[in-house]
Amino acid sequence: MDVMVSASTLRGTASAVPSKSMGHRSLICAALAGGGTVSGLRFSADISATVDALSAMGFSLTRDGGAVRAGAFTPPSSRGGELPVIDCNESGSTLRFLIPVAAALGESVTFTGRGRLPSRPIGVLTDALSQHGVFFSGDSLPLSMSGYLKPGHFRLPGNVSSQYISGLLFALPLLEGDSVVEITTPLESKPYIDLTVKALGDFGIKVTETSQGYAVRGNQRYEPRDCAVEGDYSNAAFFACGAALGGAVLTTGLDPASLQGDRDIFPLLERMGAKVTWETDGVRVQSGPLRGIDIDASQIPDLVPVLAVTAAFCEGETTIYNAGRLRLKESDRLSAVSDCLRRLGAQVEEGSDRLKITGKPRLLGGEVDGCNDHRIVMAMAVAALRCEGPVIIRGAQAVEKSYGAFFEDYQALGGNCHVIRD
Numbered sequence: 540m541d542v543m544v545s546a547s548t549l550r551g552t553a554s555a556v557p558s559k560s561m562g563h564r565s566l567i568c569a570a571l572a573g574g575g576t577v578s579g580l581r582f583s584a585d586i587s588a589t590v591d592a593l594s595a596m597g598f599s600l601t602r603d604g605g606a607v608r609a610g611a612f613t614p615p616s617s618r619g620g621e622l623p624v625i626d627c628n629e630s631g632s633t634l635r636f637l638i639p640v641a642a643a644l645g646e647s648v649t650f651t652g653r654g655r656l657p658s659r660p661i662g663v664l665t666d667a668l669s670q671h672g673v674f675f676s677g678d679s680l681p682l683s684m685s686g687y688l689k690p691g692h693f694r695l696p697g698n699v700s701s702q703y704i705s706g707l708l709f710a711l712p713l714l715e716g717d718s719v720v721e722i723t724t725p726l727e728s729k730p731y732i733d734l735t736v737k738a739l740g741d742f743g744i745k746v747t748e749t750s751q752g753y754a755v756r757g758n759q760r761y762e763p764r765d766c767a768v769e770g771d772y773s774n775a776a777f778f779a780c781g782a783a784l785g786g787a788v789l790t791t792g793l794d795p796a797s798l799q800g801d802r803d804i805f806p807l808l809e810r811m812g813a814k815v816t817w818e819t820d821g822v823r824v825q826s827g828p829l830r831g832i833d834i835d836a837s838q839i840p841d842l843v844p845v846l847a848v849t850a851a852f853c854e855g856e857t858t859i860y861n862a863g864r865l866r867l868k869e870s871d872r873l874s875a876v877s878d879c880l881r882r883l884g885a886q887v888e889e890g891s892d893r894l895k896i897t898g899k900p901r902l903l904g905g906e907v908d909g910c911n912d913h914r915i916v917m918a919m920a921v922a923a924l925r926c927e928g929p930v931i932i933r934g935a936q937a938v939e940k941s942y943g944a945f946f947e948d949y950q951a952l953g954g955n956c957h958v959i960r961d
């Protein structure tokens with residue numbers, strides 16, 4: 540699908556979509572508990588991937604509107620027949636969370652995926668698990684695995700993906716002995732691990748943070764719980780940045796006490812010069828004279844595309860650093876966002892782990908490829924708000940990965956967009 544987006548001003552109220560990160564976590568915990576209902580879900584492609592993958596692994600999950608009810612686990616090995624194929628579609632979280640879970644259950648399965656997922660790294664995780672009793676066919680998809688995960692001392696770098704560590708934290712409490720996870724390089728994306736520890740705690744699982752990583756007691760049991768998924772700061776960031784560029788948007792449904800690292804979008808926009816106010820019914824962003832700032836991306840990778848777009852309209856320079864990991868996402872996001880912004884007329888310098896953006900009051904517009912990356916497509920729709928000419932975004936259906944209704948919600952706020960090719 541190609542979409543044409545023309546300049547406009549976003550105004551009004553946006554209701555935050557449910558957090559994709561918390562959705563994955565609550566579904567996995569409920570499945571492992573064998574009971575409880577996760578409500579407030581939206582079945583984006585990634586959340587559907589987790590539901591389908593858990594079902595293929597033998598967990599009973601019943602969908603009822605925006606909720607999923609968990610039931611008993613039937614090990615695929617007890618059913619006989621073909622070994623299950625667990626399709627993670629394009630979802631890195633699904634794959635990296637469920638490989639350790641399958642290993643803890645001792646199930647022989649094959650993981651597959653599509654899009655960029657087969658080229659996103661999993662070697663760090665398969666190496667760590669191989670040292671603890673699990674056999675893998677290789678370190679890329681399709682990936683077959685067998686053997687029971689053994690407890691012990693796991694050593695992993697902290698700067699490739701926090702999803703490996705989250706995956707281990709779901710699995711290790713199920714083992715018969717205690718484990719430690721030692722993180723051998725400075726930890727990036729740490730707030731995502733905090734979300735995992737929180738979700739585990741909600742389902743009765745205790746994990747202790749230590750000076751070197753995490754300590755996890757074995758023989759723990761997930762307890763069934765009903766829970767509702769909180770609002771998503773990462774996706775709320777698109778309309779918040781859109782408002783900062785010249786409008787005013789109130790976002791409702793975000794937990795002000797959330798552990799999501801991407802809640803930093805609001806203090807960052809304030810530092811850039813937007814007006815941000817927390818009100819009883821939500822958080823309001825109003826435009827202001829924007830100036831460039833330095834941004835450490837190590838804990839907030841998913842904000843980078845839309846922050847880079849916002850920076851393209853700030854007076855002066857913005858440097859986004861510690862962002863090397865962005866190259867390992869649905870696209871090489873440093874290269875994708877630089878290329879797209881340059882096509883619209885922005886001044887962007889791309890380094891191996893950083894972007895330097897020199898802002899201009901307006902960009903020209905033009906045609907960009909969404910790079911099969913939801914966050915690039917949504918960021919380009921935000922860029923179009925301040926372009927002189929229209930922006931054509933090719934492959935805009937990529938928004939389905941996390942936010943299928945993005946363009947409807949964009950229009951509801953006054954955004955000017957229409958589909959030019961289905």
Ligand SMILES: O=C(O)C1=C[C@@H](OP(=O)(O)O)[C@@H](O)[C@H](O)C1
Pocket residue numbers: 559560632699700701702705727728731732840841864
């Ligand atoms: O655990 C999670 O929910 C996520 C962790 C982050 O990945 P990395 O830890 O690989 O940076 C983030 O980019 C991704 O969108 C979601």
Ligand SMILES: C=C(OP(=O)(O)O)C(=O)O
Pocket residue numbers: 585629630631632633841868869914941
């Ligand atoms: C990187 C993302 O997701 P995942 O790693 O789960 O594919 C994302 O949503 O931006």
